[in-house]
Amino acid sequence: MKKKVLSLLLTAVMAAALLAGCGSSETESADSSGNSSASSSEASGKTNWVSQDKMGAAPAKDADFSKFKIGEIESYVIDDGGWCQATHEGLVGAMKELGISEDNLITLEEIDDTDQAATQAAAEQLIDAGCNVIIGCSTGYSTFLPEIAAKNPDAYFAQWGAKQDNIIGYMIRSYEGMFLAGYACGLMSDTSLFGFSASCNEFSVRTAINAYALGCKHAKSDAKVKVACADSWYDIDKETQCAQSLIDAGVKYMGGEYSSPAIPETCEKNGAYVVGYHMDRSAEAPDAVLVSFCWNFEPIFKSILIGVENGSISKNDMYYWGGDCSALTDFASFVPSDVVDKVKAAKADIASGKLVVYAGELKDNKGNVLVPKGEVMDDATIQLQDFFVDNVDCAW
Amino acid sequence: MSADLITSVLSVAIIYAVTVLYATIGEIFVQRAGLMNLGLEGLMLMGAVTGYLVAVNQQNLPLAIVAVILVGIGMGLVFAFTTITLKADQTVTGMAILTFGTGLSGFIGKSVCGVSANLMFEPIPIPGLYRIPILGPSLFNQSILAYVMYFIIPLSMIYIYKTRAGMILRSLGENPAALDSAGYNVFALRYVYVVFGSVMGVMSGACITLSYTNFWSDGMTSGKGWIAVALVVFSRWNPLIAVLGALLFGAISVIGIDIQMYIHVIPSQVFSALPYVATFIALIFTTGNFRKKRSSEPGSLCIPYDREER
Numbered sequence: 246m247k248k249k250v251l252s253l254l255l256t257a258v259m260a261a262a263l264l265a266g267c268g269s270s271e272t273e274s275a276d277s278s279g280n281s282s283a284s285s286s287e288a289s290g291k292t293n294w295v296s297q298d299k300m301g302a303a304p305a306k307d308a309d310f311s312k313f314k315i316g317e318i319e320s321y322v323i324d325d326g327g328w329c330q331a332t333h334e335g336l337v338g339a340m341k342e343l344g345i346s347e348d349n350l351i352t353l354e355e356i357d358d359t360d361q362a363a364t365q366a367a368a369e370q371l372i373d374a375g376c377n378v379i380i381g382c383s384t385g386y387s388t389f390l391p392e393i394a395a396k397n398p399d400a401y402f403a404q405w406g407a408k409q410d411n412i413i414g415y416m417i418r419s420y421e422g423m424f425l426a427g428y429a430c431g432l433m434s435d436t437s438l439f440g441f442s443a444s445c446n447e448f449s450v451r452t453a454i455n456a457y458a459l460g461c462k463h464a465k466s467d468a469k470v471k472v473a474c475a476d477s478w479y480d481i482d483k484e485t486q487c488a489q490s491l492i493d494a495g496v497k498y499m500g501g502e503y504s505s506p507a508i509p510e511t512c513e514k515n516g517a518y519v520v521g522y523h524m525d526r527s528a529e530a531p532d533a534v535l536v537s538f539c540w541n542f543e544p545i546f547k548s549i550l551i552g553v554e555n556g557s558i559s560k561n562d563m564y565y566w567g568g569d570c571s572a573l574t575d576f577a578s579f580v581p582s583d584v585v586d587k588v589k590a591a592k593a594d595i596a597s598g599k600l601v602v603y604a605g606e607l608k609d610n611k612g613n614v615l616v617p618k619g620e621v622m623d624d625a626t627i628q629l630q631d632f633f634v635d636n637v638d639c640a641w
Numbered sequence: 642m643s644a645d646l647i648t649s650v651l652s653v654a655i656i657y658a659v660t661v662l663y664a665t666i667g668e669i670f671v672q673r674a675g676l677m678n679l680g681l682e683g684l685m686l687m688g689a690v691t692g693y694l695v696a697v698n699q700q701n702l703p704l705a706i707v708a709v710i711l712v713g714i715g716m717g718l719v720f721a722f723t724t725i726t727l728k729a730d731q732t733v734t735g736m737a738i739l740t741f742g743t744g745l746s747g748f749i750g751k752s753v754c755g756v757s758a759n760l761m762f763e764p765i766p767i768p769g770l771y772r773i774p775i776l777g778p779s780l781f782n783q784s785i786l787a788y789v790m791y792f793i794i795p796l797s798m799i800y801i802y803k804t805r806a807g808m809i810l811r812s813l814g815e816n817p818a819a820l821d822s823a824g825y826n827v828f829a830l831r832y833v834y835v836v837f838g839s840v841m842g843v844m845s846g847a848c849i850t851l852s853y854t855n856f857w858s859d860g861m862t863s864g865k866g867w868i869a870v871a872l873v874v875f876s877r878w879n880p881l882i883a884v885l886g887a888l889l890f891g892a893i894s895v896i897g898i899d900i901q902m903y904i905h906v907i908p909s910q911v912f913s914a915l916p917y918v919a920t921f922i923a924l925i926f927t928t929g930n931f932r933k934k935r936s937s938e939p940g941s942l943c944i945p946y947d948r949e950e951r
Contacts, residue, residue, distance in 0.1 A: 276669040317932045322747065322751075322754070322859050323777055324751055324754035324755050324859075325754070325858060325859070326754065326755045328859060330755065362918075391789070397757045444907075449867075471902060472902075473898055474898070474901060474909040475898065476909050476910055476912075477913070479858075479861075479863065480863055481849070481853070481854055481861065482653060482656075482657050482891070482895055483894065483898060484892055485653060485854075485895075486649070486650075486653050486895035486898045486899070487898055489649045489652075489653065490649070490899045490902055491902075492903065493645045493649050493899075504858075505854070505856065505861075506757075506854060506855070506856045506859065507854055509857065510854060527854065529757055529855075543716060546672060567862070583888050593930055639905075640901040640902065640904075640905045640907075640908070
């Protein structure tokens with residue numbers, strides 16, 4: 246009996262230890278998909294925000310990229326169907342546009358962004374190989390790369406996430422694309438109930454949820470978004486159940502932040518519809534994916550490479566671009582043309598500033614006013630996203 | 642709790658259980674024979690990638706299954722030769738299989754990552770049975786690989802406990818010296834069961850990419866191989882108890898998602914931890930010495946048999 250009690254006590258202690266890391270935190274740490282907080286952008290006080298007007302700028306006619314050697318540090322594999330693949334494809338696309346051979350790209354995969362030794366070894370390996378531009382796909386690397394960047398002033402390091410010393414920062418206004426995707430769902434749905442299948446409680450996921458919800462609301466003022474949380478970046482069973490639970494709750498249109506095809510496949514089996522995430526997911530479930538939100542890093546990487554070539558770039562530069570970077574794929578054929586036209590018009594309105602995603606009056610789901618009427622949310626708050634907008638029903 | 646909710650949780654639990662049970666039952670046979678293969682995760686990944694590669698390139702599911710079986714036989718022979726003939730440490734060899742399977746699957750799977758096979762074992766509703774409320778859609782609207790498992794479970798029980806061959810299997814794991822003295826070829830028998838276990842292990846992986854979902858991604862088994870190893874111990878080397886354990890684990894893994902959609906007071910992370918807490922509790926009660934009950938663990942588990950030491 247005594248042994249049984251002791252064993253149960255031990256189990257309880259271990260379970261409590263398991264839960265010790267639960268709950269959201271004000272200061273977020275890096276995660277496996279490379280997203281992270283963005284609250285320390287003014288670490289050096291010299292951040293230079295690169296204007297989105299520079300998007301699409303062409304290199305000089307006599308630009309010479311032949312001596313460029315580019316290194317890429319990925320936290321997972323480059324064909325993960327998600328974040329790392331989007332980063333890699335953006336880089337390859339930018340190189341191709343500038344006439345840089347893919348032979349000049351060195352990719353190091355599965356470099357754990359919590360492993361200092363591995364990260365530094367990877368960066369040093371790329372430096373030794375002659376790389377003059379090094380891209381870190383996960384913000385977790387920013388803990389370790391500044392030191393190496395300082396020791397190698399001739400090389401340019403670019404890092405997803407917040408601005409760090411000696412490193413060019415870049416982020417994408419993903420909320421623009423997700424807002425438009427939510428708007429499309431809102432236009433297509435007969436009901437005001439929508440869903441969102443979320444992975445982990447992290448700022449980019451909350452951004453996607455909020456933007457999607459605001460988009461649905463833009464089409465239907467009484468739109469409600471129910472969120473199912475997998476609490477995992479990659480779990481086929483949980484992602485399947487998230488989609489199934491939402492469908493069982495009456496949801497027919499849902500957004501999602503996911504890497505596996507489990508959610509689109511489940512939607513297709515049940516006659517529901519979903520927004521693809523990270524990249525084009527139409528091939529996974531052609532009858533369910535109405536459009537996909539894609540991270541399009543190509544314009545940013547192209548701008549960085551041009552800047553390095555002509556010397557105009559600064560290590561204080563920070564990119565926070567939307568527009569074509571926050572891209573939507575073509576709509577599925579079953580999406581009516583009037584829906585497509587309205588979404589395109591909304592996209593143009595966002596680009597012109599006529600439509601602002603986080604414009605007041607905006608409340609959170611606890612009734613607090615986030616943005617008063619007539620004002621707009623500042624970038625720092627947008628990047629942190631430590632709230633859910635008023636039409637989101639979420640357990641986090 | 643609505644009927645739809647029960648059906649959907651049960652459906653996912655059954656799919657989860659089937660993908661794990663092939664490896665679990667295979668490992669039960671291996672451990673009953675006196676060996677332990679901890680490389681199930683590597684086997685599952687190799688099965689998943691092999692089946693998917695053939696499905697994508699040849700668009701032929703029977704051929705994919707044949708390829709998976711051949712890979713299982715090959716990997717099983719490697720493990721068997723290393724541990725039975727060379728008498729290498731079984732834990733280390735299992736880890737080597739794990740590492741090899743994980744690395745090789747990631748390497749050869751690169752060409753089909755992100756590629757849709759558009760070919761899988763679709764669910765086949767059993768006429769009549771499919772319409773039974775709640776249980777019907779869950780149990781009788783599954784793929785053929787699940788239906789095969791429905792037969793494997795009772796057949797395994799009958800084989801192990803009701804046949805002469807099963808008695809020999811149990812003796813193999815309890816006292817191989819006695820079996821050797823009776824004139825049975827202990828080494829050959831162990832080879833057979835190790836290869837069988839390996840084939841079942843790769844079939845578990847094939848279930849994931851050819852039946853459960855239709856894509857390949859590096860490391861997509863997400864630790865199911867380890868769950869299978871734990872289930873072998875949890876089940877006391879009994880296939881029927883393994884089924885209950887797999888269903889329980891599968892249901893607990895996903896039911897939290899439904900509950901937290903409606904009850905926000907409990908953090909979602911609590912539900913994520915539930916399967917592992919349940920595993921701790923289950924293992925304590927099944928392996929702890931609380932009652933004076935003879936352990937079901939094979940007496941010669943992990944002990945290489947050497948005729949000269951008999």
